[in-house]
Amino acid sequence: MQFTITQGQLGTRPPVVKPDPKVLEFLGEEGMRKLISDHYDLLRESNIKGLFPPSDEGFALAKQHSADFFIQICGGHPYFNENRGAPMMAARHQPFAITQEARRIWLESYIMVLTPLNMPDDLKKSFWNYLDIFSIWMMNTPEK
Numbered sequence: 001m002q003f004t005i006t007q008g009q010l011g012t013r014p015p016v017v018k019p020d021p022k023v024l025e026f027l028g029e030e031g032m033r034k035l036i037s038d039h040y041d042l043l044r045e046s047n048i049k050g051l052f053p054p055s056d057e058g059f060a061l062a063k064q065h066s067a068d069f070f071i072q073i074c075g076g077h078p079y080f081n082e083n084r085g086a087p088m089m090a091a092r093h094q095p096f097a098i099t100q101e102a103r104r105i106w107l108e109s110y111i112m113v114l115t116p117l118n119m120p121d122d123l124k125k126s127f128w129n130y131l132d133i134f135s136i137w138m139m140n141t142p143e144k
């Protein structure tokens with residue numbers, strides 16, 4: 001399938017639709033944790049690696065928190081709320097300078113892990129639409 005990145009404006013919060021719970025049913029918790037881990041491994045090699053914790057321990061924890069969130073948002077166990085509290089995602093991203101370019105790299109890294117994934121296209125599309133739109137909310141810094 002084609003993954004297209006919506007041109008998002010800094011400072012806007014377009015309405016977001018949560019992923020279809022079937023995404024988690026299909027992947028299972030372990031499959032979801034692997035997907036997020038693979039995404040983070042790409043980020044660690046990318047031009048935005050400087051945004052993420054440099055130590056292996058910090059990075060492993062970042063993966064865990066992210067996977068906790070995605071399991072929860074796909075209708076699974078509320079690990080994120082248990083471990084980190086209310087999501088408030090835009091506020092949590094505020095300390096990190098997220099530009100249009102950072103969003104593009106973040107999304108393209110997802111395209112790289114979603115493309116080879118063995119999952120029906122309608123589920124990939126549901127997950128992708130969520131990432132594509134919600135990532136607009138995280139932009140908080142104009143391009144240099």
Ligand code: HEM
Nearest residue numbers: 051052053062065066069084092096102103106134135138
């Ligand atoms: C727009 C591109 C994005 C960039 C560049 C980005 C970057 C980051 C960074 C640097 C962190 C902190 C890592 C750490 O020290 O723990 C983080 C945390 C996190 N991000 Fe993103 N993010 C983006 C979009 C998103 C989106 C769209 C979601 C959800 C759909 C998301 C979910 C999370 C979660 C759950 C955490 C962990 C928060 C916590 O536990 O405090 N991110 N992100």
